[in-house]
Amino acid sequence: MELTANDLWSRVLEIAAAALSEQSFHTWLARTRAVALADDELVVEAPTAFHVEWIESKYRPLLAEAVRRVVGRDLTLQLRPGEGAPEPAVPTVEVTPPSRPTHDGLTAGSAPAAGDGGAGFEAHPSLNDRYVFERFVVGNNNQLAWAACKAVAESPARMYNPLFLYGGVGLGKTHLMHAIGNAIRAANPSARVAYVPTEQFTNELVTAIQQGTTAQFRQRYRRMDLLLLDDVHFLGNKERTQEEFFHTFNALYDAHKQIVLASDRPPKDIPGLEARLVSRFEWGLVADIKPPDYETRVAILRKKAAYDGLALDEDVIDFIARSCTSSVRELEGAVIKLLAYSSLTNQDITVGLARTSLQGMLGGRRLGGDEPVLSPERIREVVARRWRVRPDSLESKRRTKDLTVPRQVAMYLIKDLLDQPLVSIGAQFGGRDHSTVIHSIRKVEETMDEDPEFRREVEAVREELRRPQ
Numbered sequence: 001m002e003l004t005a006n007d008l009w010s011r012v013l014e015i016a017a018a019a020l021s022e023q024s025f026h027t028w029l030a031r032t033r034a035v036a037l038a039d040d041e042l043v044v045e046a047p048t049a050f051h052v053e054w055i056e057s058k059y060r061p062l063l064a065e066a067v068r069r070v071v072g073r074d075l076t077l078q079l080r081p082g083e084g085a086p087e088p089a090v091p092t093v094e095v096t097p098p099s100r101p102t103h104d105g106l107t108a109g110s111a112p113a114a115g116d117g118g119a120g121f122e123a124h125p126s127l128n129d130r131y132v133f134e135r136f137v138v139g140n141n142n143q144l145a146w147a148a149c150k151a152v153a154e155s156p157a158r159m160y161n162p163l164f165l166y167g168g169v170g171l172g173k174t175h176l177m178h179a180i181g182n183a184i185r186a187a188n189p190s191a192r193v194a195y196v197p198t199e200q201f202t203n204e205l206v207t208a209i210q211q212g213t214t215a216q217f218r219q220r221y222r223r224m225d226l227l228l229l230d231d232v233h234f235l236g237n238k239e240r241t242q243e244e245f246f247h248t249f250n251a252l253y254d255a256h257k258q259i260v261l262a263s264d265r266p267p268k269d270i271p272g273l274e275a276r277l278v279s280r281f282e283w284g285l286v287a288d289i290k291p292p293d294y295e296t297r298v299a300i301l302r303k304k305a306a307y308d309g310l311a312l313d314e315d316v317i318d319f320i321a322r323s324c325t326s327s328v329r330e331l332e333g334a335v336i337k338l339l340a341y342s343s344l345t346n347q348d349i350t351v352g353l354a355r356t357s358l359q360g361m362l363g364g365r366r367l368g369g370d371e372p373v374l375s376p377e378r379i380r381e382v383v384a385r386r387w388r389v390r391p392d393s394l395e396s397k398r399r400t401k402d403l404t405v406p407r408q409v410a411m412y413l414i415k416d417l418l419d420q421p422l423v424s425i426g427a428q429f430g431g432r433d434h435s436t437v438i439h440s441i442r443k444v445e446e447t448m449d450e451d452p453e454f455r456r457e458v459e460a461v462r463e464e465l466r467r468p469q
């Protein structure tokens, strides 16, 4: 049966709608549309670059899962900003502020759209009402950044101005920025708050220059009480944007307005950033955020489960927290993927299901980048060490229990982590046939589900295999 891009995408959206809250779906996915399907690639447009980024970071695993479900195999999903599906016309200049549909029930940006309309600017992305301090878990990794953000939210432009947050992707910078905005807005509903990713700031400036509306552009930012400029590493080598932002910065600073900046690295490490901006970015407080440790990861998962009404057992939480170590976004992606997998396959959420659903996600990364390349030899070696047997004894024909168990575990991990064919796994263990390998893998899976102690042993091996040698 031939599916058109449109048909395919509307089925994918149905599945996604079932897996997401109505609000998230309407905010992020309702206005996407498929524009092409060729060579196993599905091209989908979303209304803005911000939507694309958001969908990429939050919903890619879910969408990929849904695509696989609809077509029975993987397609490359390419998201790009475009027209998106038709939306209600954005008003241009109007005398009374229009009651713009917000699609999603989120608070619309505080700047009335009418003021921006004439200059043809994009609306500022709304503050996300899930990104609040209450939902933010404080750990050793983010303590300073969190405390500074709280202080700024409580007394803007008094303690730290500007506040500069930096750290790797998915560690909570954007969340904290929105949290400041939300808190200030809650305390003072008429506060003018703008959250804007640097890329959008740049795009608007380019448009303003083309249309001869730079005066409005300036005016738009300089009247803010709080300016949250995200991803400022994108300022690097954009001279005109830096020039413009330099003046915006000075104007706001001199008027005692709060500025918060976020970046993936500290100011002085942003290539192509003018010295005068580097120095201004360091005037206030520069606070970093690091990846969360195990305890913080568990706390984040618990909080997420509580807020989203998810029933996640402690052992599932433990499994995800051990498996996803790089960022909070990765943790959340794992949960979304697990939920989607559970609802699509109609299975209860167990550690076994978590392992299956997260396999691709974890295996792929371990083999890529600067992580050590994992080999069957190394897996056999680490397993053998933990079970205190000689690695080559795993290849022998002997079937005593002290050898059978580590042998089965090694087979299981080679399949799970390297996804090698069963026949080739059998060959590495003294020429066992593929049905023996299947039996071994099943046995390990069953035992892990029944015996927590055994499961911990296997997970410890897995953990050790992730560490650099």
Ligand code: ADP
Pocket (backbone or CB within 6 Å): 131, 135, 136, 137, 138, 142, 167, 168, 169, 170, 171, 172, 173, 174, 175, 176, 300, 328, 329, 332
């Ligand atoms: P960044 O901007 O640093 O790339 P985000 O702020 O977008 O990261 O965070 C990624 C996801 O992780 C968001 O959904 C955010 O809510 C969540 N998150 C990050 N840090 C925390 C935390 N400490 N507690 C709870 N959720 C967090």
Ligand code: MG
Pocket (backbone or CB within 6 Å): 170, 173, 174, 175, 230
């Ligand atoms: Mg961010």
